[in-house]
Amino acid sequence: MRNWWLKTSCFLTGWNINILDSCTEVSRKQLKKYASAILILVIIWALTGYLFSQRYIGTPWWGSLIAALFFSIIIIQIERVVILTVGKNKFSTIFRIFLALIMAILGSTILDQIIFKKDIEKKMIEIVDRQVEEQLPKRLIIINSKLAELQHEIDSLDKRTLDLYNDISSRPTIKTISSSTVFLKIQQPDGSIKTVPQHTTSTNPIENPKNKEVTNNILHLEQLRKQKEEYTNKKLASEKLLRSELKSTQGFLEELSAIKEILSEKPIALIFYLILFSFLVCLELLVLSSKIGDTKSDYDLVVEHQLDRKIKMLSELKK
Template sequence: MKDWWLKFGCYLTGFNYNLVKNSSEQSAKNVKKYTSAMLIIVLVWFFIGYSFATRYLHLAQWGGLVGGLLMSFIIIQIERIIILSTKVSAWSSAFRVLLALVMSILGAFIMDQITFKDDIELRKAQVMDQRVKEAVQESEKDIQRQINELDTMIGKANLRYDAVSLELRKNPVIITSYTNSSVTKDQEGKAINSTQSTNKSVMENPKKLEMEQLHKQIETLQNKKFELAQSITTLKERKEKELKASTGFLDELNLLHDVVTSSRIGLFVYLLFLLFFLAIELFVLVMKLTDKESDYDKLLQHQTQIRVQMLDKLGKGG
């Protein structure tokens, strides 16, 4: 089991397994120590890569796994550069510290966004409400103007409807009277007798048809008004969905900034994560700078010297 772990450690860190196996126990411990440190860093950044891909790139779980593996691969290569360096120069150390600072800030932001998720959602709801109001303001004004025009038309139609209804109550029907006259004449053409008859005709008041048309007109206007009123609610819901769907990494950072800076405890938690990630990032560099030279390192130097001497001899011989 130990031999398997040592092989895995050599594969992860880039050490030569055959040389480590033939070196002292101290060299094997160094490999295991670097392996443990890298595994901690890789697991942390795998989680960050997965969260970033699924939360901000809106990828599925498989996309999150690819993002986590890609981030882990990058971290392994960066740490390998430090571990496999025979001598860590001041410039490489400064560059690694700068890189660690950048990555720790990024990692702290992402971890804080996960930690303060509920607080960010609460703040997002407040900001989103204001954004929705601003986004639908012009459309809402136009719809409200149309509703006001419909109210005016409905009011006029109701007044006319009431007037026609009152007239119909007074005169539900229209009675028309007409007189028929007939004259009886003799053979000489003189009038002998004349008769008159009066007839009456009853018909519905035509205002009833107008009242029915007014009733339909009022119903049509009220339905249109209801649809316009509903469209305001639908417009708000649609804009809210669009704005929520388009929330990006920068929006999250702004919301996180508002949440963190609004409380001393929030600022303390952010600094705590920042220091944690900074320590994690500089873990391998500090170990590399503080470790004493092992027999594995001396064996590498010895092989290098022998190779250089062989090349020098070949050069002189040529």
């Protein structure tokens, strides 16, 4: 079991177990310290990757596990860069501190969005309300324009129909005059036949023809009112539809805006964020601080000695 743990620690840190076998217990303790620090980071970032993938990418459980593994591999490789650096490297130290700050910001932001889930959901309701208030009038421009057009047409047709009703009430029937000409053959005294036209005129009452126009207007009005009702229903459903669209498209950036508002409005949330951020920064710098602060172990001295011997050998070959 002990040998297995040493091999695992060597895998995490990148140390050579063959060199470690010839070293003292001091090197083994340093190895365990490095491995413990890396394991802490791996656990935190694996959890962060799993939750981030599940919540914002929408992956199934196995996809989230792959994301957790991906995050873990990245962390191990980053820490190996620090641990396997031979000697002192100021640039590497500065770069690792800068990277630690970035990773702490990302980690604390992602974890805060998980921790403040309920608060974010409440804040997202407020944000959606503001978005609806801003975007809904733009969506209703076309619908309102069509409703106004239909209402104007309905009012005009109503007025025309009312005028027709008044006219029909005063004249339910109208008189039509028809005339006809009949040619009569009349025998003249001298025995000749003369054709004489005879004109007749008749007056007949008929139904006011405007009744037909009224019937057509009523049918047209029914169609217009039906269209108006459809557009009114669309208008009423627009807000609900817009809310549904906004809620369905909520992602990482929207929730990031929500948590920004929460941090600016609630000092206690900001304090918690800063504590979590500081905690992650300390964890990120745990390996680096151990690397810089500790005295060199015999493992480090062996590696540096091998490097010095190789440099001398190459220098002699050049002569």
